Structures are given as structure tokens and as C-alpha cells.
Amino acid sequence: MSLLQRDVPRDAFGELSCFRREFYACLTARGDALFELTDALLCSDGPVKTLVELSLAPEYRRGHGALYGGVNCGRLDVARLRRTLAGLPLPRTADGRLVLAVDVSNWLRPDANTSPERLFCHTYGRGRGSAQMIPGWPYSFVAALEPGRTSWTAMLDVVRLCPWDDEIAVTTGQVREVVQRLLAAGQWQAGDPPVLIVVDAGYDVTRLAFLLADLPVELLGRMRSDRVLYFPPPPQPAGKRGRKPKRGPEFKFEDPATWPAPATTTVTDTTHYGRAEAAAWDRLHPLLVRRSAWADYPEDQLPVIESTVIRLQVEHLRGDHSPRPVWLWWSGTAATAGDVDRLWQGFLRRFDLEHTFRMIKQTLGWTAPRLCEPAAADRWTWLIVAAYTQLRLARPLAEDLRKPWERPARQGRLTPARVRRGFRRLHGKTPQPASAPKASTAGPGRPTGSKNKHRARQHPVGKQGKTNITQDVMNSRAA
Structure with a gap:
């Protein structure tokens, strides 16, 4: 097409x-x-x-x-409904690119002690430092974003996160299936620009990019301001013996002294944020260690995931006179000035999904x-x-x-x-x-004077090991 x-x-x-x-x-x-x-x-x-x-x-x-x-x-029939959603007309950017956003919204159930498979969900309070962990059902949504200022998104998939799930593994499988359905529906063909997937700071965007490297997608996510990345190791001098270093100089987000001259810098005058300055550094990678998701990799086979880091600084925000910079991580390298502007503006569109959450909840x-x-x-x-x-x-x-x-x-x-x-x-x-x-007529109901002697089972809240999952639960989820 x-x-x-x-x-x-x-x-x-x-x-x-x-x-x-x-x-x-x-x-x-x-x-x-x-x-x-x-x-x-x-x-x-x-x-x-x-x-x-x-x-x-x-x-x-x-x-x-x-x-x-x-x-x-x-x-x-959820599988059929998912294929139907993938075949509908979807919004695209000016160059015909699909932009997908992934985020989690919580269905809070603090008093539902008899409801199984609840997790502690992170919720924000009204004041600073008033965040709480409340039991509920977290749901992961995937939606296509529209260009420009709008409160519309095109929802494509939703998956409930269970206590035994690895969030990044579930998100990877969810995004992979969504992209594969889009490919089967003809929404992306050879020669089209890669699908841009936007996530927030709660996701391990580097691991997502590594697991989805075989798909025609780009990953864009926000990183915390305390991260430390590394440049590639310098070339080995001629005639020098010894072990070649695995990484180059540090790049600390909080220490400007470790920032070399950016590879690309753009300045844009915006309507709501004033002057927006974006600086990009090329070929930065995080330090991976053999624990958690990377525990099964040998020390000498840990991947080096190079990327582009973008620092976005705006002049002002509504109600905030000293906005903090936003650090973005892009799975591509050698970003041009056009790529930098496209990426940080695409990340701002991710917040349109918050309007969708507010609509479906309120x-x-x-x-x-x-x-x-x-x-x-x-x-x-x-x-x-x-x-x-x-x-x-x-x-x-x-x-x-x-x-x-x-x-x-x-x-x-x-x-x-x-x-x-x-x-x-x-x-x-x-x-x-x-x-x-x-x-029809109403049923007789419970006989007069009888009591319900069946006591509902109460379920614990929180993470559970895979060994605690019965085969019946797994079969019911697969169905």
C-alpha cells in the first residue's frame, strides 16, 4: 500500500x-x-x-x-478482535510512519481480598513524595499515536500483568505480536520507515530494543537522570600489548564535565514550552552485568547495545519556572538533526495515551x-x-x-x-x-431462611514464583 x-x-x-x-x-x-x-x-x-x-x-x-x-x-474471541483492530485505519506521521505507545494503567482493588492475581500498583498522590502501593490489576496497553496535539489514540492491544510475570518479557511478547499483526494486515511493507515504539522511564528500554532487534522497529524511551552510560573503547594503539578495554569514557547524566561536544544539536521555538534545545550523543551503551535478565549470559558474551542519547531542555513549563531536562534513549545511531526533532516531538505525543486512560476511567x-x-x-x-x-x-x-x-x-x-x-x-x-x-420470568432465587455457607477464599497480594502456579491457572489464561 x-x-x-x-x-x-x-x-x-x-x-x-x-x-x-x-x-x-x-x-x-x-x-x-x-x-x-x-x-x-x-x-x-x-x-x-x-x-x-x-x-x-x-x-x-x-x-x-x-x-x-x-x-x-x-x-x-480475543485473537480475532486483535486482528480486527490491527486491520483498521491507523494514524501516521507525515512520512507515513506508525508510532506506538506502550504504558500500564492500574485497576485498583484495595478491598477485594477475595479477588486473585492482584499486584501492588504504584500510584501517585497529590503531594510530592506521597506515592503509594495499592493492590490492583495492572493492564499493559499498546496504542497507535496521532501526530499533532490531540486526545485520540488507536488502541491495539491490552494484557493484564499477573503476579508471576516478568513485565519486560510480557511487554516484549505483546509488542512483538502487535507488530506481527500489523505486518499481516498490510499496515507496514518493505521500504516503509520503521515503526517507532515509545515507552516511559518505567521500562528497561535497552532490553526491549535487544529483544525486538529482529523486527522493523525503533525504540524510544525516557531514562532517569542518574544513569551512567559509556562510549565505545578507543582504538588500540599500534604495538600495544594487553587486554583491549571493553568500554570507553563515562557519560554521566548528572555531571556535565563528562559530556563531550554533542554530535547533533537542534533549537526549536515551541508554542507552549518556549525555546526547546535538544543535544544528541552517538554510540553510547549501558553497562550490563550478569544478574536479573542477563544472568544466563556468559561474562564475555554480554551484548553491547549502542544507541543515541538525547538531552531535551525546554525554556519553561506550565506552573514550573525551572523545568528539569529530559533524557531520551533511541535504539538507532548516527541521528541527524531531523531525527532528533522527530524523536523528541514523538516522545511528547506519548502523553496522549494518558488522555485515553482518563477517558476510559472517568x-x-x-x-x-x-x-x-x-x-x-x-x-x-x-x-x-x-x-x-x-x-x-x-x-x-x-x-x-x-x-x-x-x-x-x-x-x-x-x-x-x-x-x-x-x-x-x-x-x-x-x-x-x-x-x-x-x-422470561425471574428465577425463584435462594429459598427463604437459607444462608450462604460457602466462604470465599482470600488471596494474597504481590509477586509469586512460577512454582506456585497450578496447571489449571495456566490453562485458563491460555484459553
């Missing part, structure tokens, strides 16, 4: 209709209840506060029992249900992804139903919340594959 073909506008209504039919086909058990639950999620007025209130929406024609039955006992109510089983939480999470995808596809079709005190939105600049506000007008024109509910 050429770049000119990608720029041709598609039939937005046709894309939305095809996705709705394909999404219904992915619901293999209790599909009618799950599909209408997603429609109620899209057409409800205001933010979703509780799960049961969605059964009162006109788009949901069943009772609240069917709603909980669908979430708890329904089935979803408006769509991703973390509102008090579900007990992780499988039900995964099923509900995929319903949220499908609902958000329908909002993205309906973006050029929705009207701006603004309130009297809101400013009019420019053409094509509707936010996800405003698109959801007008989705009910589109809902009646889109395909409705769900069948009508059958008439």
Missing part, C-alpha cells in the same frame, strides 16, 4: 458498520448481552458510575441479571465495576476497548452537541467525550446484529 493510497479518505460509516459486525462475531457466548452492553456504554448520558445502571439504558433490552451473566460467564467507567474474577475484568476491559474504537471510527460522523457554556469545536477536533455525546444519533443507523430478548 503506497503512501498516496493511505491518504485517500475511507468511508467512515462503512468502517464503523464493518467493525460492529466483526465485533459481534467475536462474541462467542452471550454475545447479544455483551454487544448491547457495549451499546449502552456508548449511548449513556454522562460518565458511567456503576455497571448495573447500564441495564437502564434504552439500548440494553435485557435485565440486569443478563448483564452480569454476560460479563461473568460470556466468552470473547467517562466510560473502566474501573467502576467491582468484579471479583480476573477473567471477568479482562472481558470488561475488551468491551471498553471495543467501545472506544467505535468512538474513534465515528469521529468524522458525530455532531458537536455542545452545551451552552462550552466552546464550539473546530472541524475534525471533537474530543472522545463529545463524540460519545452524539453517538446515540448514529446508533440507530448502524447495524444491530443482536437478536431481541426472549420473554
Whole structure:
């Protein structure tokens, strides 16, 4: 697919209709209840506060029992839905490049003692130094980023992190599968620029780049300001005997005395940050030691992962008169001035994923249900992804139903919340594959005077060794 073909506008209504039919086909058990639950999620007025209130929406024609039955006992073909998401039109940069962001968002469940597979999730407080570790379910999201200032992303995958998981190994497998699905869908072909994957400081970006070196991708991530990297060793003088040094001079982020002249420097005048100066140093690598992920490598076979380090310093931030520099690590080398500007501007687009998290939590109510089983939480999470995808596809079709005190939105600049506000007008024109509910009567329920003598099992929170995982848990996750 050429770049000119990608720029041709598609039939937005046709894309939305095809996705709705394909999404219904992915619901293999209790599909009618799950599909209408997603429609109620899209057409409800205001933010979703509780799960049961969605059964009162006109788009949901069943009772609240069917709603909980669908979430708890329904089935979803996740593999097919992932392939469908990869085949949808995705945003690209001006040169036709795909930019993917990877980040973790937490579904906090501090009081759910009977919910298994919880982890301690890092959460930020309002004041400095008030971060806490709260039990919950962390989910890793992968989304395609749009160029320019926007609050939209194209979500492609989500995976829940379990207590026995290695986060970097799970993220590597997740990104690898997403890229492979994009290749199979024709989103990337030979001759296209590599896919740029952007991560934040919580990831070991050097290990990610090493594990994904066989794919047409570039890794870009933020590093902490206390890191120390090394230049390549100097050439061995002629006639000198002895062991050749493994590394060259140190490059300490906190010590400007160790910084040589940068290979590339760019200065850009921005609207919100003032003067932005970016300096890049080429062929720097971290010091790897035989522990943790590198414990299985012999000492003389530890890889040397060379890269480009970029120091970004802006003039001012909103509410901060002395902003600290940002250190970026790029898996490529020999960066030009155009590469440096493209990379640091692409990293700033990573924060658009935070708008998506805020949308699905505060408006769509991703973390509102008090579900007990992780499988039900995964099923509900995929319903949220499908609902958000329908909002993205309906973006050029929705009207701006603004309130009297809101400013009019420019053409094509509707936010996800405003698109959801007008989705009910589109809902009646889109395909409705769900069948009508059958008439039924309520069950007898628990006999009068009987008590529930089954005591729910309480589960510990935190990391668990692989030896503690039963075969049943592994089989249930694979299914």
C-alpha cells in the first residue's frame, strides 16, 4: 500500500458498520448481552458510575441479571478482535510512519481480598513524595499515536500483568505480536520507515530494543537522570600489548564535565514550552552485568547495545519556572538533526495515551465495576476497548452537541467525550446484529431462611514464583 493510497479518505460509516459486525462475531457466548452492553456504554448520558445502571439504558433490552451473566460467564474471541483492530485505519506521521505507545494503567482493588492475581500498583498522590502501593490489576496497553496535539489514540492491544510475570518479557511478547499483526494486515511493507515504539522511564528500554532487534522497529524511551552510560573503547594503539578495554569514557547524566561536544544539536521555538534545545550523543551503551535478565549470559558474551542519547531542555513549563531536562534513549545511531526533532516531538505525543486512560476511567467507567474474577475484568476491559474504537471510527460522523457554556469545536477536533455525546444519533443507523430478548420470568432465587455457607477464599497480594502456579491457572489464561 503506497503512501498516496493511505491518504485517500475511507468511508467512515462503512468502517464503523464493518467493525460492529466483526465485533459481534467475536462474541462467542452471550454475545447479544455483551454487544448491547457495549451499546449502552456508548449511548449513556454522562460518565458511567456503576455497571448495573447500564441495564437502564434504552439500548440494553435485557435485565440486569443478563448483564452480569454476560460479563461473568460470556466468552470473547480475543485473537480475532486483535486482528480486527490491527486491520483498521491507523494514524501516521507525515512520512507515513506508525508510532506506538506502550504504558500500564492500574485497576485498583484495595478491598477485594477475595479477588486473585492482584499486584501492588504504584500510584501517585497529590503531594510530592506521597506515592503509594495499592493492590490492583495492572493492564499493559499498546496504542497507535496521532501526530499533532490531540486526545485520540488507536488502541491495539491490552494484557493484564499477573503476579508471576516478568513485565519486560510480557511487554516484549505483546509488542512483538502487535507488530506481527500489523505486518499481516498490510499496515507496514518493505521500504516503509520503521515503526517507532515509545515507552516511559518505567521500562528497561535497552532490553526491549535487544529483544525486538529482529523486527522493523525503533525504540524510544525516557531514562532517569542518574544513569551512567559509556562510549565505545578507543582504538588500540599500534604495538600495544594487553587486554583491549571493553568500554570507553563515562557519560554521566548528572555531571556535565563528562559530556563531550554533542554530535547533533537542534533549537526549536515551541508554542507552549518556549525555546526547546535538544543535544544528541552517538554510540553510547549501558553497562550490563550478569544478574536479573542477563544472568544466563556468559561474562564475555554480554551484548553491547549502542544507541543515541538525547538531552531535551525546554525554556519553561506550565506552573514550573525551572523545568528539569529530559533524557531520551533511541535504539538507532548516527541521528541527524531531523531525527532528533522527530524523536523528541514523538516522545511528547506519548502523553496522549494518558488522555485515553482518563477517558476510559472517568467517562466510560473502566474501573467502576467491582468484579471479583480476573477473567471477568479482562472481558470488561475488551468491551471498553471495543467501545472506544467505535468512538474513534465515528469521529468524522458525530455532531458537536455542545452545551451552552462550552466552546464550539473546530472541524475534525471533537474530543472522545463529545463524540460519545452524539453517538446515540448514529446508533440507530448502524447495524444491530443482536437478536431481541426472549420473554422470561425471574428465577425463584435462594429459598427463604437459607444462608450462604460457602466462604470465599482470600488471596494474597504481590509477586509469586512460577512454582506456585497450578496447571489449571495456566490453562485458563491460555484459553
